[in-house]
Amino acid sequence: MLRRWRLATRPQPLWFFTCARPGRTGNPAGKTSPVRDDIVHRWVIGLPGPRTAIVSLLGRKPDGTSEFLFYSFYGGFDLPSERPGCLSFQDWLDRSHSALSIIVREHPTCDFKPVLPKTLEAVSIDINKLASAGRTVILIDSGGVTRTGAVCRHISAVEDSSSDAT
Secondary structure, eight states: OEEEETTSSSOOOOEEEEEEEOOOEEEGGGGGGGOOHHHHHHHHSSOSSSEEEEEOOOOOOTTBBBBTTTTSEEEETTOGGGSOOOOEEHHHHHHGGGGOOOOEOOOOBBBTSSOOOOHHHHHHHHHHHHHHHHHEEEEEEESSHHHHHHHHHTTTTTEOOOOOOO
């Protein structure tokens, strides 16, 4: 479900990727099933790089359920007290994949609701800064289409499957 995009509004185009959260598949049961750490490990190892940066739109489902409830770690809308004994997503990555030096920028949103203009702008700034600094940016939401698509439209990104990104 990985898609590559290009920011063409700059003198030198920048590329970034969009995809679904770890463990999300075409199987309808995957929308609500717990995701084992080994699946998240495989997802992380399969991300493009080097110098990967994950910009996450994961937050809450419409019923208020955390989109991180599926994992052994918690996210940006979650309080550590809600998930005692769990690490944050960034801390989990640092502990499990320290050699990859992945950074996470969280902009929690609500699934099935429009992304707020201030969030669109903050995500746009992060994508530009991270990609300009040579990071391989991965923008994620639950299914890798709706909220990430709103961001892509906001920043006038063009899907680009060519293989000449540098």
